[in-house]
Amino acid sequence: MAKPIQKNCTHLTASHLIKEVTDCLVDIPDHRPNHCKNGIPFGNFAKSAFAMMQMKMPSMLRFDSQREDPVQAHNLETLFDVVNGRVPSDTRMREVLDQLSPHWFQKPYKKIFSRFQRSGHLQKFEFHIGHLKNHYLLAIDGTQTFFSGKLHCDDCCVKNQGKANEAYYHQLMGGCIVHPDQKVVIPLAPEAIVRQDGCTKNDCEKSALKRFLANVKKDHPYLKLIIVLDGLYADGPTIRLIKSYGWHYIIIAKDGNHGSLIEAVDELDKQGKVARCLKTDPVTGIKYWYRFTNDVPLNKSNPVEHVNVLDFVETDKKGDRHTWSWITDIPLTEKTIEALMKGGRCRWHIENQTFNTLKKQDYHLEHNYGHGEQHLATNLAYLTVLAFLVDQLQQLGSPEFQKALKERTRGVRIHLWELMKGYFQTWLIKTWEGLFDAIISRTVAGIVPYDSS
Template sequence: MGRREDRVRRKLEKDPAMECNKVRQKYCPDLFRDFADTKDPRNPSYTDYSNRELLGTVFYKGIAGITSMQAMTDEFNKDQVVKNLYQFMGGKEKEFLPHGVTVNEYFERLDPEELQKVQQKQVYGLIRSKAFYDARFRKKWLVIVDGTQTYSGRRKLHEGCLERHYKKGTEEETVSYHCDVLEAKIVLGEKLVVSIGSEFIENNGEDAERQKNMGEEERKQDCETKAFQRLAGKIKKAFPRLPLILLADSLYASEPVMDLCRGNGWGFIIRYKSGSIPGVTEEYEKIPEKGRSGHAEFVNEIDYRGKPVNMVRYWEEAEEKGKKAGKEYQFLTDMRITEKNAEKVVKAGRKRWKIENEGFNRQKNWQGDITHACSHNAEAMKNHYLMTQISDMVKQLYEWFVLETGGIRKRQKNISSDLLKSFGEQKTEREDIRRNDTQSVPAD
């Protein structure tokens, strides 16, 4: 695309904020009503702002890619921004939007489960819309699970912080603290990966005592396996009949995870490293007649602690630093592998990387920063993280259905700044700002 055509396409998007709102109204029409319906932890006699106004303000903070609460307070303290955001939220206009301190005091008392319910209700609506059915694999939704850090530093922000000791037992021993979350994201398209559930991994005395003699990798696996059991329970409760296939890295190649998937009626494609379950590798290598298809090699019904599991190995050549190098990938799955589906199973399994690229990297580097501590309170930190997931879901839909589909090219860092700038521009009448423009939008 030439510069002239690029300029013409950019002009097609006359108002980024309006276009983003249209997408939100089409795919998440009840979002602000759901914000309003969350259980308010405050005394109603001492409230200046409603749940809808507090959560709506933080939602638009995420849409604008604003990192800190102070920056939010400053950017949203402009007459036109205040007027527009109140109109976007559908409430009576006030002189000011909520201050960052007010939001944090509210978040310290708000039960994070309230926001998880809002988040999962929006995802349920997206699934029911049928607009994203092409993203399924064998008529099942791909759900990726992985953990990430939302804070790391020498300062202990709260009692739930996890600890990492360096040079333990010596005079030079140091301690760093971190906050972790186990995240599950559902694949709705090649560039659409949204949160379907979050489980926060916190320090408690029982786990800390049991893990004190474990190595770092063993401790991480223990924490994430237990968190996965809790997260899987949440997802099953919220989406009891959702047909899904779990995608995960080698940390989850274990009997408890596979048994939980089988018990829930879920499929799984889990990245596998030979050393993680030696018995599976040994049996795989002993079988001389392996199935083959293209770059894939496979064996079905390998015994793993009395239950069958299927394994596929895949080779490819990749160029690194100007040199060609061979790469090998292995996956364990409950799906029977054939010559027809072997490479398709591998392709689906490799979508696990989307939680890093379209998920964590995006939310840490391109669209805000989930590692920035907007509060030092444990509950508030959770609520900030969950609101980021809700904002980013809508923002991804906007990027796909408006920018990508319309051929409008923007640098990732400019998408947020353009939206923020648009918040402060003069809009048309109220009915134009909030109208439910449900024009036909192509599916991914």
């Protein structure tokens, strides 16, 4: 069970979170000739791009159209620390960001996560199962962020190479701290699935997963994790990699890919070595059937790797059946199967609460803001997920964000984004607190005030 919700604190307000981001972005070294000392401050390029994502601008052209507007310039300076309100043009912003290594845009994630830990809100995501205490579920999966039959860059993977229907694409390996009792997800620094330097072959999800897990261990060495994955990763090498970091796993097992595993469980079932149970929820009327067993060979070709297997079937009041099978290294007993089932089903949080939100709720993850020749598309994708992280943490621990979302927009995020965008483009705003206060109280002045009392 998640721990009781604690009191809100200032750690997770927009002003603090965005300062963490801008402090990281200003540290990116200037690669321009002679550093253009009289030109636009170099940090303004990345800060402006992040502001574009944080304010959910639908295109770089839309953002650029008000670049010289004194209102937007003022707000970029006060809210995003864009020095002197000097905003680069869309063309120049693309040129500069295109040459930057993507690892610079992964750094803010670690700093923000540290603030999240200090806030005490991480405790809400503690997952307990059996003898495992104070662990965290990390749901991981890949998603496509770009596809084109014409545009391409050095990072692009290639489909149907050399053929008439040759196409180019980018994918992203994402991972979020999740919990069965939490709607909010906490994304860690993503890993781009792109063509690697010096490689002639496409990158793939399994290679990206190796890099992602290595970065997680480096950035968060003391986190006790249970890795939650799709059936694509239910293999010996992935399991051994997870265990090498001292973590545990819950991975989906699909009939089509794990026939020998299912056969082994069926044979043990015939021998009476598999525990079974049928329960009915007295409140909802939903029926649950499950069977589980421990220490089963993963497959015939890998008899050394043994796993524990849980088959779970849910039948609702309409008679519709939903079936899941998971493999895990967590010992299965009558006391652990319910928690494991809930943890395994949390894998959908990476699909629904993360990727679907990023693609359908005005974050525009799949939108082409400008593809570039090197790393532009990758860097903009990282900034998009970073903006999503800031919003998720505000929803978790920012009183003013929660109130603006709940009272003024009835919980509809897109409506809140539109209100914020309208104020940002037309009113002089001094602080993030003032912006949210104006949304909540329906302030109609030209300058948004902030009463600290």
